[in-house]
Amino acid sequence: MTVTADPFAPEFRNDPAPAYEILRDTGRLHEYRPGIYLVPHYADCSTIFADPAFGHGYFSGINPFRPGIDPRTLPGSFLLMDPPDHTRLRAMVAPAFTSRAIAQLRDQITHTAIALLDKAVATGEVDFVTDIAYLLPLTTICTILGIPPADHETFGIWASAISRGLDPDALLSDNEKQARAASVLAFTEYFTELIGRRRTAPATDLLSALATETALETKELVDIAVLLLIAGHDTTMNLIATGLLALSRNPQQREILRADPESSRLAVEEFLRFDTPVPFPTRVAMQDVSFAGHTLPRGTGLILLIGSAHRDPTAFTTPNSLDLTRFAPGQPTPRHLAFSHGPHFCIGAPLARLQAEILFTELMTRTPNFTLLDPTPTYRASVSMRGPQSLPVRMPA
Known part of the structure; x- marks a missing residue:
């Protein structure tokens, strides 16, 4: 079935929900380009994440x-691997990102x-994106590394x-592609030099541990460091920014969090569902496979519309409404897919959750009467990462 609405079109950038609804109502698979399909339903996205096919x-x-690109030239090529190489590298990094390990970063x-x-x-009016949402995860991941x-x-x-450059090359300007390449080179040079120093004079950071306690080669270490920096920064920034935007637009839900700032842990799960920071992850058929009544040849591309899956009424009740109690214990709510699941489940999920939880707890404790000064902010042009470009906010004591 051909595509009936283009969720990547500029007119849907700020609010893709209408495009999602059209796609869900008109089929399970939509051919977006020859050999590339959109998948809009929750059950199908969940199945694909878990299927080793x-x-x-x-x-490969x-x-x-x-097509045709050498994946070793792409940023964070660890993320692009499949088992068994992905499994081997992930196992070496995973101990540093368990919930117990991440909890030690709370203070x-x-x-x-x-x-x-x-x-x-103290300033009174700030851009919440650049002055808070951007700086918190950047400081955290840099400290870890x-x-x-x-x-x-x-x-x-x-x-x-690099984050902007994660979009398909066809959607990037020459300047954006050049900036991505220059940044990859700069990161590679920086981390190569830093890893060399950490091998001979280790500190207490993650990079030191990986350099001295594993058999990882320098190139593998560089790829992991770049991946952790990119994945651990931009996604959390957008989670925090879209969470604030959602609270600003839903005053009744905001009052729930204001009355109990410690419930921010549950609120974060709903923010992840309501406006997903990574709305369009991709998968590829590793073999010929039958799916949704179609035969998908090896090499078929699938764009999983997680933003649409999270608004699927067959999975979530009142899916277009923000409900900060949706993921409370005892609620018959399926898990959201913001961090994927299966072998590629986001290794940084505990860290992203903890940062957002702490930020919203402190926000509602310190300045619960914040006011969004632009009720209709513009979202970034990126399709890989979703979040507002800026959020001017008045933050009284």
């Missing part, structure tokens, strides 16, 4: 989203969040250029 296909040379994250919010309150504070700003610039 679907992967990334880069290192069958990925249709960047440091809380200190950073409080400092950012107190500064914003052992990046000196003096380099954080430069890292943020490089990370933003």
Whole structure:
């Protein structure tokens, strides 16, 4: 079935829900380009994530989203791997990102969040995206990797250029592709030098542990470091920014969180569903496979419309409404797919959740009467990452 609405069209950038509804109502698979299909339903997206017949296909040379490209030249190529290489590298990194390990960062994250919010309150009016949502995850992931504070700003610039470059090349300008390439090179040079120093004089950071306690090669370490920086920064920034936007637009739900700031853990799960930071992950058929009444040849590309899956009324009640109690214990709510699931489940999920939980707890404790100064902000042009470009906010004490 051919596509009946284009969720990537500019007119749907700020609100893709109408496009999602059309796609869900008109089929399970929609051919977006020859050999590439859109998948709009929750059950189908969930099934594909868990099915080993679907992967990334880069290192098998069958990925249709960047045909012919050497995946080793792409940022964070660890993310693009399939088992067994993906499994091997993930196992080496995973211990640092368990819920127990991440919980040890609570005090440091809380200190950073409080400092950012107190500064914003003292200033009065800030851009919530650049002054808070951007800085909290950047500071956190740089600290985990052992990046000196003096380099954080430069890292943020490089990370933003690479994040923008995650979109298909056909959607990028020449300047954006050049900025991505330059940032990948800069990261590679920086991390190669830093890893060399950590091998001989380790510190207490994650990069030191990986450099001295594993058999990872320098190129593998660089790829992991770049991946953790990009995945751990932009996605959390957008989660925090869209969460604030959702609260601003839903005053009754905001009052729920204001009455009980400690319920932010549940609120974060609903923010992840309501306006998903990574709305269009992709998968590739690693073999000929039958799905949704179609025969998909090996190398067929699937764009999983997670944003649409999260608004699927067959999975969620009143899916277009924000409900901060939706994921409370005892509720018959299926898990959201914001972090995927199966072998490629997001390794940084506990860290993203903890940062957002702390930020919203402190926000509702320190400045619950914040006011969004632009009720209709523009979303970023990226299709890989979803979040507002800016959020001017008044933040009274």
